[in-house]
Amino acid sequence: MAVVIDGKEAAASVIAAVTEATASLESETGVKPGLAVVIVGNDPASHAYVNSKSKMAKQCGFNSIQHSLAEETTQEELEELVAGLNADPAIHGILVQLPLPKHLKAEPVILSISPEKDVDGLHVVNAGKIATGDLETGLISCTPAGAMLLVNRIHGRDLSGLNAVVIGRSNLFGKPMGLLLLAANATVTMAHSKTRDLASVCRNADILVAAVGRPQMVKADWVKPGATVIDVGINRVPAPDKGDGKSRLVGDVSYVDAAEIAGAITPVPGGVGPMTIAMLMANTAIAAYRAAGKTAPRF
Ligand code: GUN
Numbered sequence: 210m211a212v213v214i215d216g217k218e219a220a221a222s223v224i225a226a227v228t229e230a231t232a233s234l235e236s237e238t239g240v241k242p243g244l245a246v247v248i249v250g251n252d253p254a255s256h257a258y259v260n261s262k263s264k265m266a267k268q269c270g271f272n273s274i275q276h277s278l279a280e281e282t283t284q285e286e287l288e289e290l291v292a293g294l295n296a297d298p299a300i301h302g303i304l305v306q307l308p309l310p311k312h313l314k315a316e317p318v319i320l321s322i323s324p325e326k327d328v329d330g331l332h333v334v335n336a337g338k339i340a341t342g343d344l345e346t347g348l349i350s351c352t353p354a355g356a357m358l359l360v361n362r363i364h365g366r367d368l369s370g371l372n373a374v375v376i377g378r379s380n381l382f383g384k385p386m387g388l389l390l391l392a393a394n395a396t397v398t399m400a401h402s403k404t405r406d407l408a409s410v411c412r413n414a415d416i417l418v419a420a421v422g423r424p425q426m427v428k429a430d431w432v433k434p435g436a437t438v439i440d441v442g443i444n445r446v447p448a449p450d451k452g453d454g455k456s457r458l459v460g461d462v463s464y465v466d467a468a469e470i471a472g473a474i475t476p477v478p479g480g481v482g483p484m485t486i487a488m489l490m491a492n493t494a495i496a497a498y499r500a501a502g503k504t505a506p507r508f
Pocket of ligand 1: 304305306307308329351352485
């Protein structure tokens with residue numbers, strides 16, 4: 210039976226470290242980290258995410274500002290708001306919640322954020338730094354940074370000799386995750402929807418990371434005995450056993466069966482999920498330290 214990797218506990222320890230670092234920065238320099246979260250439109254799930262980000266920022270001792278813009282906001286208006294936040298010395302981190310309403314293009318908005326305030330780590334400058342192996346001077350995308358922290362808890366920081374397979378090649382997660390594993394010396398395979406015989410590719414993985422967005426797609430017989438399984442999926446599925454019209458969250462891995470084979474596994478919920486917000490807070494504290502001319506802590 211696998212070790213269950215407790216993302217809630219890991220996230221709480223990151224948040225405690227961020228809160229402490231925030232208090233030291235403020236007492237030494239008078240600088241309080243400022244995080245601006247921007248949301249456009251009325252998507253309830255996005256509003257719930259954004260509210261929890263703003264709440265956590267306050268809990269860390271940040272100056273937390275939320276901009277809730279109407280659905281019909283134009284590209285120009287959104288980019289003007291970002292330009293104002295770029296120029297505001299009290300703001301160290303800017304996050305524009307995705308997805309944006311259909312009439313807006315995300316890419317130019319992300320590129321309009323100053324890379325040093327891009328706490329989501331999505332700007333090409335930050336993505337490029339990871340790609341070139343510079344993990345020190347940029348900002349690393351939050352979900353891969355959080356997933357990596359969980360991998361490091363099991364295997365340490367050096368993954369020499371280990372095979373890692375990442376299923377999914379998105380800019381938001383799969384690509385940066387593959388690069389972080391590579392930077393830690395793992396031998397990395399990036400698998401995706403066009404990969405032939407995915408099951409046997411996965412069976413080679415000492416570290417198997419699933420980010421496909423398909424409920425319970427990764428079966429127990431895809432898992433190498435003793436492997437570490439990191440499940441990034443969050444899928445809502447019907448749960449008639451809980452009552453009429455009820456649902457539950459499941460990951461991309463068939464958890465109960467895979468936990469019999471794996472050495473360590475993240476649950477859903479309570480695995481990678483809580484790490485995303487924790488690493489967003491870490492990135493904001495790092496950006497504020499750098500803006501104050503101080504060496505940023507590592508989280
Ligand atoms: N929507 C879902 N996850 C994320 C994230 O990590 N960052 C942003 N900006 N939007 C998201």
